Amino acid sequence: DQQVKQNSPSLSVQEGRISILNCDYTNSMFDYFLWYKKYPAEGPTFLISISSIKDKNEDGRFTVFLNKSAKHLSLHIVPSQPGDSAVYFCAARTTGDMRFGAGTRLTVKP
Amino acid sequence: NAGVMQNPRHLVRRRGQEARLRCSPMKGHSHVYWYRQLPEEGLKFMVYLQKENIIDESGMPKERFSAEFPKEGPSILRIQQVVRGDSAAYFCASSPGQGARSYGYTFGSGTRLTVV
Numbered sequence: 001d002q003q004v005k006q007n008s009p010s011l012s013v014q015e016g017r018i019s020i021l022n023c024d025y026t027n028s029m030f031d032y033f034l035w036y037k038k039y040p041a042e043g044p045t046f047l048i049s050i051s052s053i054k055d056k057n058e059d060g061r062f063t064v065f066l067n068k069s070a071k072h073l074s075l076h077i078v079p080s081q082p083g084d085s086a087v088y089f090c091a092a093r094t095t096g097d098m099r100f101g102a103g104t105r106l107t108v109k110p
Numbered sequence: 111n112a113g114v115m116q117n118p119r120h121l122v123r124r125r126g127q128e129a130r131l132r133c134s135p136m137k138g139h140s141h142v143y144w145y146r147q148l149p150e151e152g153l154k155f156m157v158y159l160q161k162e163n164i165i166d167e168s169g170m171p172k173e174r175f176s177a178e179f180p181k182e183g184p185s186i187l188r189i190q191q192v193v194r195g196d197s198a199a200y201f202c203a204s205s206p207g208q209g210a211r212s213y214g215y216t217f218g219s220g221t222r223l224t225v226v
Contacts, residue, residue, distance in 0.1 A: 006152070034214045043114070043201050043217030044153070089153060091214065097143055097166055098214065102152035 003027045004092050006101035014109055019077040021104050023090030026071065030092035033066060035075045038087045048075070080108045116202050116218035123225050129189040131221045135204030142185045143215060144177060147199045159185060192225045
């Protein structure tokens with residue numbers, strides 16, 4: 001059961017431009033949504049989260065938007081930097097464990 | 111304890127052998143989660159444990175896989191009679207508990223299991 005979906009396996013953007021990573025979910029019981037960043041040979045690291053009662057959360061260059069009616073969230077990175085190149089996982093949780101999407105590989109070109 | 115510690119980092123097993131993966135959670139964390147990442151795929155939930163209790167094992171294969179988190183010592187993910195399809199990266203994560211849901215888990219660096 002794929003409750004969290006990231007339909008774009010990869011994304012390439014130019015340095016300085018905006019990166020937009022998308023995520024869809026099916027379970028309306030999710031109450032927190034999170035984004036993780038993963039470099040090769042390392043574990044995922046937490047990036048930013050949003051509660052289901054909000055529609056936007058901003059932290060520096062990173063902003064997460066939540067559209068509950070569409071069951072869709074997105075991560076905006078602006079301006080994008082080469083160091084942002086990594087795999088980004090969308091995740092969602094209820095009272096128990098967390099479910100992850102398949103990830104989107106972001107490449108930021110200098 | 112600087113973070114979630116997993117060992118070994120790399121593990122090679124022949125088909126039919128047993129694999130034991132260890133995870134020591136962050137200090138103060140009492141919840142442990144195991145995830146598996148197959149090549150070119152995302153993170154798949156396996157099991158959620160608290161000390162001496164399995165809370166949710168809905169992602170665990172029904173056979174050959176087991177997990178424990180004893181009162182003392184690390185959490186262990188055990189795979190018996192490994193097959194080539196078990197080759198993957200296995201990640202452990204920990205959290206302080208339900209109250210920390212907003213910031214998620216802290217992950218270890220993973221154990222890469224290769225079955226030859």
